[in-house]
Amino acid sequence: MSAPSEKPTPGWLAALPAAWLAVFFLVPFAIMLGVSVAHRVPGGFYEPGFELASYARFLTPFFGKILLTSVALSAGAAAICVALAFPFTVILARMGRRAQTLVLVALLAVLSLSEVIIGFSLSTLLSKTAGIGNFFAWLGLIAESRAYTPSFFALMTGLCYLALPYAVLVLYPPVSRLDPELGEAARIMGASPMRAFWTVTVPMLRAPLMGAGILVFVFTLGVYLLPQVLGQPAHWTLSVHITDQAIFQSNLPFAAAMAVLLLIVSLALVGLTLLLGRDRAGAA
Amino acid sequence: MTDLSLQGLSKRFGDVAAVDDVSLEIPDGSFVCLLGPSGCGKTTLLRLLAGLETPSAGRLLVAGEDVTETPAHARRFGMVFQSLALFPHLTVAENVAYPLSIRGRPKAECRARAEELLALVQLEGMGGRRIHQLSGGQRQRVAIARGLAIAPRLFLLDEPLSALDANLREHMQVELRQLQQRLGVTTVVVTHDQKEALTMADIVIVMDQGRVQQVGPPMEVYRDPANAFVAGFIGTSNLLPCELGEGEIAVSGHRIALDPADRVKARPGAAMLSVRPEDVRIAEDGLPGRVSFVRDLGESVQVMIDHGDREITALYAPGARPEVAVGQEVGLSFAPGGRVVLPA
Numbered sequence: 080m081s082a083p084s085e086k087p088t089p090g091w092l093a094a095l096p097a098a099w100l101a102v103f104f105l106v107p108f109a110i111m112l113g114v115s116v117a118h119r120v121p122g123g124f125y126e127p128g129f130e131l132a133s134y135a136r137f138l139t140p141f142f143g144k145i146l147l148t149s150v151a152l153s154a155g156a157a158a159i160c161v162a163l164a165f166p167f168t169v170i171l172a173r174m175g176r177r178a179q180t181l182v183l184v185a186l187l188a189v190l191s192l193s194e195v196i197i198g199f200s201l202s203t204l205l206s207k208t209a210g211i212g213n214f215f216a217w218l219g220l221i222a223e224s225r226a227y228t229p230s231f232f233a234l235m236t237g238l239c240y241l242a243l244p245y246a247v248l249v250l251y252p253p254v255s256r257l258d259p260e261l262g263e264a265a266r267i268m269g270a271s272p273m274r275a276f277w278t279v280t281v282p283m284l285r286a287p288l289m290g291a292g293i294l295v296f297v298f299t300l301g302v303y304l305l306p307q308v309l310g311q312p313a314h315w316t317l318s319v320h321i322t323d324q325a326i327f328q329s330n331l332p333f334a335a336a337m338a339v340l341l342l343i344v345s346l347a348l349v350g351l352t353l354l355l356g357r358d359r360a361g362a363a
Numbered sequence: 364m365t366d367l368s369l370q371g372l373s374k375r376f377g378d379v380a381a382v383d384d385v386s387l388e389i390p391d392g393s394f395v396c397l398l399g400p401s402g403c404g405k406t407t408l409l410r411l412l413a414g415l416e417t418p419s420a421g422r423l424l425v426a427g428e429d430v431t432e433t434p435a436h437a438r439r440f441g442m443v444f445q446s447l448a449l450f451p452h453l454t455v456a457e458n459v460a461y462p463l464s465i466r467g468r469p470k471a472e473c474r475a476r477a478e479e480l481l482a483l484v485q486l487e488g489m490g491g492r493r494i495h496q497l498s499g500g501q502r503q504r505v506a507i508a509r510g511l512a513i514a515p516r517l518f519l520l521d522e523p524l525s526a527l528d529a530n531l532r533e534h535m536q537v538e539l540r541q542l543q544q545r546l547g548v549t550t551v552v553v554t555h556d557q558k559e560a561l562t563m564a565d566i567v568i569v570m571d572q573g574r575v576q577q578v579g580p581p582m583e584v585y586r587d588p589a590n591a592f593v594a595g596f597i598g599t600s601n602l603l604p605c606e607l608g609e610g611e612i613a614v615s616g617h618r619i620a621l622d623p624a625d626r627v628k629a630r631p632g633a634a635m636l637s638v639r640p641e642d643v644r645i646a647e648d649g650l651p652g653r654v655s656f657v658r659d660l661g662e663s664v665q666v667m668i669d670h671g672d673r674e675i676t677a678l679y680a681p682g683a684r685p686e687v688a689v690g691q692e693v694g695l696s697f698a699p700g701g702r703v704v705l706p707a
């Protein structure tokens with residue numbers, strides 16, 4: 080089916096998003112770039128200038144490890160969220176209309192919770208005195224209650240709780256629009272339900288699956304509260320350190336330099352993912 | 364040998380009996396058309412055969428083997444969906460070879476077989492294309508080729524030609540029929556186009572409200588309908604309430620003697636007379652009526668006659684056009700052997 084031919088979009092309309100992009104993205108980014116090469120006045124603020132001291136400071140094993148931690152945490156959260164959200168969405172799309180609406184409303188309600196609320200609720204839930212440790216001890220699974228936070232597990236749980244609704248909301252429209260006859264056709268032609276899922280459903284939803292993964296990755300990269308509430312210092316991400324430098328150390332040039340580098344690294348990773356995805360599609 | 368045996372097959376959705384106690388024997392290699400009005404359960408019956416729906420009751424035997432509990436992927440059937448259900452993420456050749464590749468056949472064999480099948484449906488050299496680069500008729504052929512890829516025991520098609528324009532549809536009807544005859548595969552086609560059913564099928568199954576109304580060769584179903592529903596649904600029939608007596612019927616008090624060649628399927632008393640338009644003759648006397656409309660259809664001439672509150676259609680060859688004018692009072696008679704008396 081071809082789209083009905085329409086009048087060509089007037090050229091000035093394209094200027095609108097361009098202006099929007101410039102005002103809300105390019106200008107702040109330019110300011111940040113400017114700050115990142117400014118000269119820091121110790122104990123004070125910064126003065127305009129051009130020096131790469133802030134970038135040089137970043138190029139140490141210490142900050143390299145932090146960058147790696149950030150990327151690994153976000154990539155892990157992306158993988159877990161997509162792995163959970165995909166089957167969830169497939170099952171959701173097969174439920175009745177009313178049930179679907181209820182689940183989606185519940186999901187949207189979770190979105191209204193802020194990072195702060197999620198962080199502190201989880202930290203209470205996983206604590207020694209008031210958390211599930213007591214429950215496990217009562218069940219006799221463990222000898223006495225213990226804390227499960229701060230830990231890598233607690234942090235990952237928090238990140239996934241925060242990002243899962245977004246992954247589901249990205250996947251829901253394409254999954255619910257998928258023609259069930261495609262799966263049935265595969266089954267008639269000899270594919271077991273599992274094989275039909277892997278050879279038809281998954282390949283057809285590759286783009287939305289990748290989109291959901293990238294969204295969760297980028298979204299969790301910017302999370303700076305959860306690592307402090309639920310993680311140990313070793314799990315502090317670059318976003319935590321940026322906040323720390325900008326607000327507590329009053330080192331805006333260094334914070335800006337780290338932000339620029341984080342942006343470049345995440346853009347590179349997203350680009351790489353898309354490129355790899357495209358190559359696979361071409362080869363198939 | 365893949366003769367088919369349906370034994371009391373039923374499917375209920377809540378209170379709706381979509382397929383209601385269907386029992387049929389279909390011989391090996393036949394081309395069967397499932398015909399009936401919208402919502403009569405054709406698609407549901409086809410899906411029951413395919414194993415996509417579990418029957419509420421009844422059994423299905425293929426070549427003597429009970430496959431009622433066999434899952435769809437283990438039945439070795441081919442199917443063409445109404446939506447075609449081609450895989451947009453695969454090329455034409457990969458679509459056609461999917462039934463082979465899913466069974467783990469080597470790549471070279473898949474490629475060779477895909478080529479062979481594409482040649483069969485006259486799509487040589489199109490294997491590398493994507494589905495969205497094909498026309499509607501080409502997609503249709505890809506779906507047919509894919510359905511035949513593993514030499515299925517049973518080939519099922521759900522209104523495969525309904526999306527095509529009239530010319531292409533007639534062309535594909537002939538092609539599908541020739542292909543089926545060449546391969547000898549037992550085939551069940553759902554259609555709501557009775558002309559399609561009459562031109563393609565060895566056996567026509569007429570359904571209404573989930574029940575089979577009649578099974579038989581097209582001409583038999585056409586000439587000798589089992590009941591008033593089939594008479595009204597297949598072709599055009601004039602249906603007139605009548606009173607069946609001994610060797611004669613009375614239509615609105617007008618007596619008509621029956622011929623031995625006429626078919627009587629009703630018991631004496633109130634019945635329904637069914638006559639095809641080509642068996643209606645206009646004469647001086649007979650059943651009284653008034654000509655309401657004359658239409659030249661090119662290959663035939665159609666005359667409509669009002670009889671009470673019923674409208675009777677008569678059909679003449681162009682050469683035998685009767686000399687009648689609109690408004691003229693005429694008498695009607697029905698050709699001996701063309702009268703079918705059905706239960707009311």
Ligand SMILES: Nc1ncnc2c1ncn2[C@@H]1O[C@H](COP(=O)(O)OP(=O)(O)OP(=O)(O)O)[C@@H](O)[C@H]1O
Nearest residue numbers: 376379380381400401402403404405406407408555
């Ligand atoms: N999944 C379902 N749930 C509930 N009712 C259904 C379902 N599928 C079919 N039905 C009902 O069963 C009956 C038969 O439907 P079916 O699709 O078999 O008709 P059909 O003969 O194929 O009609 P058409 O010519 O319009 O395709 C209909 O009354 C329909 O509403």
Ligand SMILES: [Mg+2]
Nearest residue numbers: 405406407521
């Ligand atoms: Mg149907």
